[in-house]
Amino acid sequence: xxxxxxxxxxxxxxxxxxxxxxxxxxxxxxxxxxxxxxxxxxxxxxxxxxxxxxxxxxxxxxxxxxxxxxxxxxxxxxxxxxxxxxxxxxxxxxxxxxxxxxxxxxxxxxxxxxxxxxxxxxxxxxxxxxxxxxxxxxxxxxxxxxxxxxxxxxxxxxxxxxxxxxxxxxxxxxxxxxxxxxxxxxxxxxxxxxx
Numbered sequence: 579x580x581x582x583x584x585x586x587x588x589x590x591x592x593x594x595x596x597x598x599x600x601x602x603x604x605x606x607x608x609x610x611x612x613x614x615x616x617x618x619x620x621x622x623x624x625x626x627x628x629x630x631x632x633x634x635x636x637x638x639x640x641x642x643x644x645x646x647x648x649x650x651x652x653x654x655x656x657x658x659x660x661x662x663x664x665x666x667x668x669x670x671x672x673x674x675x676x677x678x679x680x681x682x683x684x685x686x687x688x689x690x691x692x693x694x695x696x697x698x699x700x701x702x703x704x705x706x707x708x709x710x711x712x713x714x715x716x717x718x719x720x721x722x723x724x725x726x727x728x729x730x731x732x733x734x735x736x737x738x739x740x741x742x743x744x745x746x747x748x749x750x751x752x753x754x755x756x757x758x759x760x761x762x763x764x765x766x767x768x769x770x771x772x773x
Contacts, residue, residue, distance in 0.1 A: 657706065
């Protein structure tokens with residue numbers, strides 16, 4: 579990726595302290611080796627429906643350990659939200675190293691049910707947007723389920739994500755019901771650095 583700075587430099591501002599809309603303090607930092615059990619516990623608190631629509635099966639702690647132990651920051655940056663040592667949110671930015679999609683980042687965010695509607699997901703998304711700009715990405719993509727993610731779609735529109743496509747009956751729910759997939763895109767400004 580052209581203009582991409584070193585990943586350690588990009589992540590130098592972590593950990594970061596944020597305040598949620600209810601006044602709760604949460605720490606944001608990169609996911610690291612040693613977070614396996616805490617991340618597994620966060621995913622364990624998600625509903626069966628939430629888990630069904632994730633791209634990976636996170637019900638196996640060995641799979642989570644393998645994922646964390648093989649993190650490659652040139653392809654995936656994963657940020658966690660922590661409160662009192664407990665992971666309460668995970669935001670992931672996935673990228674291609676080269677080729678026609680190397681200017682695009684895909685975003686996935688999971689938030690502990692007890693921390694939803696408190697703007698943790700928004701804080702984490704803004705963090706990924708800023709990292710993406712610093713990395714020289716030009717576009718972010720979020721794939722959301724139209725009916726179940728309606729409030730998320732509304733929220734990301736406020737952050738200048740636009741609905742680029744709706745794939746009708748593209749996804750199948752756990753009970754066999756069809757769902758529309760909404761592809762939301764945010765075009766990013768170019769980063770300016772002082773020389």
